[in-house]
Amino acid sequence: MKTVDGTSIETIRRLPAYYGIAQKFYAEGATYVSSVAIASHLNIDSIIVRKDIQQIGIEGKPKLGYEASALVDGIAEFLGWNRKDRLILAGCGALGSALLGYSGFKSRGYDLVAGFDTNPSIIGTQIHGKDILPLSKMIDLCLRMHITIGIIAVPSSAAQSVADLMVKSGIIGIWNFTPVPLKVPQEVIVQQEDLVSSLVILLKKLEKEMA
Amino acid sequence: MKTVDGTSIETIRRLPAYYGIAQKFYAEGATYVSSVAIASHLNIDSIIVRKDIQQIGIEGKPKLGYEASALVDGIAEFLGWNRKDRLILAGCGALGSALLGYSGFKSRGYDLVAGFDTNPSIIGTQIHGKDILPLSKMIDLCLRMHITIGIIAVPSSAAQSVADLMVKSGIIGIWNFTPVPLKVPQEVIVQQEDLVSSLVILLKKLEKEMA
Numbered sequence: 001m002k003t004v005d006g007t008s009i010e011t012i013r014r015l016p017a018y019y020g021i022a023q024k025f026y027a028e029g030a031t032y033v034s035s036v037a038i039a040s041h042l043n044i045d046s047i048i049v050r051k052d053i054q055q056i057g058i059e060g061k062p063k064l065g066y067e068a069s070a071l072v073d074g075i076a077e078f079l080g081w082n083r084k085d086r087l088i089l090a091g092c093g094a095l096g097s098a099l100l101g102y103s104g105f106k107s108r109g110y111d112l113v114a115g116f117d118t119n120p121s122i123i124g125t126q127i128h129g130k131d132i133l134p135l136s137k138m139i140d141l142c143l144r145m146h147i148t149i150g151i152i153a154v155p156s157s158a159a160q161s162v163a164d165l166m167v168k169s170g171i172i173g174i175w176n177f178t179p180v181p182l183k184v185p186q187e188v189i190v191q192q193e194d195l196v197s198s199l200v201i202l203l204k205k206l207e208k209e210m211a
Numbered sequence: 212m213k214t215v216d217g218t219s220i221e222t223i224r225r226l227p228a229y230y231g232i233a234q235k236f237y238a239e240g241a242t243y244v245s246s247v248a249i250a251s252h253l254n255i256d257s258i259i260v261r262k263d264i265q266q267i268g269i270e271g272k273p274k275l276g277y278e279a280s281a282l283v284d285g286i287a288e289f290l291g292w293n294r295k296d297r298l299i300l301a302g303c304g305a306l307g308s309a310l311l312g313y314s315g316f317k318s319r320g321y322d323l324v325a326g327f328d329t330n331p332s333i334i335g336t337q338i339h340g341k342d343i344l345p346l347s348k349m350i351d352l353c354l355r356m357h358i359t360i361g362i363i364a365v366p367s368s369a370a371q372s373v374a375d376l377m378v379k380s381g382i383i384g385i386w387n388f389t390p391v392p393l394k395v396p397q398e399v400i401v402q403q404e405d406l407v408s409s410l411v412i413l414l415k416k417l418e419k420e421m422a
Contacts, residue, residue, distance in 0.1 A: 004412065004415045004416055004419055005415065005418075005419045005422075007415070009221055009412055010220055010221055012408070012411055012412050012415055013405075013408040013409075013411075013412065014408075015411070016405050016407050016408050016411060017390075017403055017405060017408075020390050021392065041392035042392065042403060043400070043401055079411050079414075079415075080411075080414055080415075080418065085414060094308055094309040094312045094339070095309040095312075095313070097305055097309070098305040098306040098308070098309040099406075101305045101306075102306070102406060104390070104405065104406060104407050105407065108407050110407070110410070128305070148417075149413070149414070149417075172417060172420075173413050173414065173416075173417045174413075175409065175410055175413055179228075179231050179315070181232065181252035181253065187420070189254070189413060189416045189417055189420065190254055191409055191410070191412060191413035191416070192228055192253060193409050194224075194227050194228060194315065195310075195313060195315060196227050196315050196316065196319050196321070197223070197224040197225075197226075197227050197228075198224075198386065198402055198404050199321070199386055199402070200223055200224075200226070200227060200290050200291075201215065201220055201223050201224065201402060202360070202384050202385075202386055202400060202402035203290070203291055203296060203360070203384065204215045204216065204218070204223055204290075204291075205215055205384075205400045205402070206359075206360075206383060206384045206400055207216075207291065208215055208216045209383075209398070209400065211216075
């Protein structure tokens with residue numbers, strides 16, 4: 001199993017959903033939330049939920065489950081959501097614009113600071129309240145604000161040159177929404193995003209059900 | 212490890228990326244592509260690549276690697292990309308519009324047939340060449356075209372009612388981009404999408420590198 005520091009990638013992927021459910025229970029006045037309740041909301045096995053939560057060091061109480069507030073705080077701390085990480089985005093087309101407006105960043109404590117683009121008709125404007133800046137301002141902004149994480153949502157043909165610019169800007173974590181394999185220095189981490197990868201999982205599950 | 216029919220979820224998630232790289236090698240005239248080459252493009256361990264490809268029953272040749280065309284065909288077949296699955300989308304705001312224009316669907320053989328919305332100012336128009344229809348047309352279109360997969364990208368407040376409508380339309384696989392846990396009949400499969408889940412993996416890897 002592939003892990004990051006002993007925690008499996010699939011566990012890390014599922015934690016934001018557990019957080020959302022625990023938060024909902026807590027907001028509705030519940031003190032405890034059980035692995036069975038979380039599992040049933042997500043259509044997964046409760047054993048998976050228990051193992052995942054155990055991995056991040058949170059213990060439940062027999063018959064009651066997890067303290068909702070402790071679970072919310074524990075997941076947020078494990079995922080670093082208290083650090084208020086700041087990000088920039090390059091490429092403010094359809095996908096980039098959607099990301100600029102994505103409420104899931106702010107609600108988890110991420111601060112998407114600005115978007116960068118080459119299109120003169122949108123530079124200087126705002127999209128979903130975020131300033132759109134020319135690429136030439138990236139280095140200055142990132143170094144000044146100590147921003148180390150960048151999202152690439154540009155056309156494939158521009159992906160490598162934007163990655164190079166991000167590296168020069170001190171970015172060490174790149175979330176790449178293009179299918180282009182990026183060449184970056186060894187210390188820079190690229191997380192490849194492929195929206196289709198969730199769709200193929202859905203279709204594989206359907207295939208199994210139909211079999 | 213969580214699996215679908217014996218194949219791990221993370222393996223299924225990675226296969227589209229292998230497909231893209233094998234296709235690129237093939238288009239550039241290479242007959243073979245090695246696990247090391249694939250791994251280095253994705254910044255992952257080549258052992259993972261070998262295990263993943265072994266799981267779908269494709270064998271490499273010592274010192275040469277995989278036949279690029281066989282790998283492309285094998286992954287496409289395993290992922291069902293030859294079936295030309297058809298999808299519909301509900302919610303044509305920023306995220307939904309981006310999905311309507313997402314080139315990664317068509318290039319993998321998915322046909323996103325139409326978008327549905329309640330906004331009269333976009334109904335009857337096209338977004339990225341796709342017709343935008345009123346929700347009232349969903350049942351008829353899905354039954355007539357035998358569409359069984361739906362994407363939900365509506366505001367959270369409308370998520371459950373749109374899911375109910377999809378179920379009535381014969382949809383049995385829902386790809387849910389809202390954070391709302393959907394109540395659906397047991398035979399309907401919901402794949403929960405949370406864009407932040409990839410970002411948390413990137414940040415966890417960075418954290419480990421910095422430690």
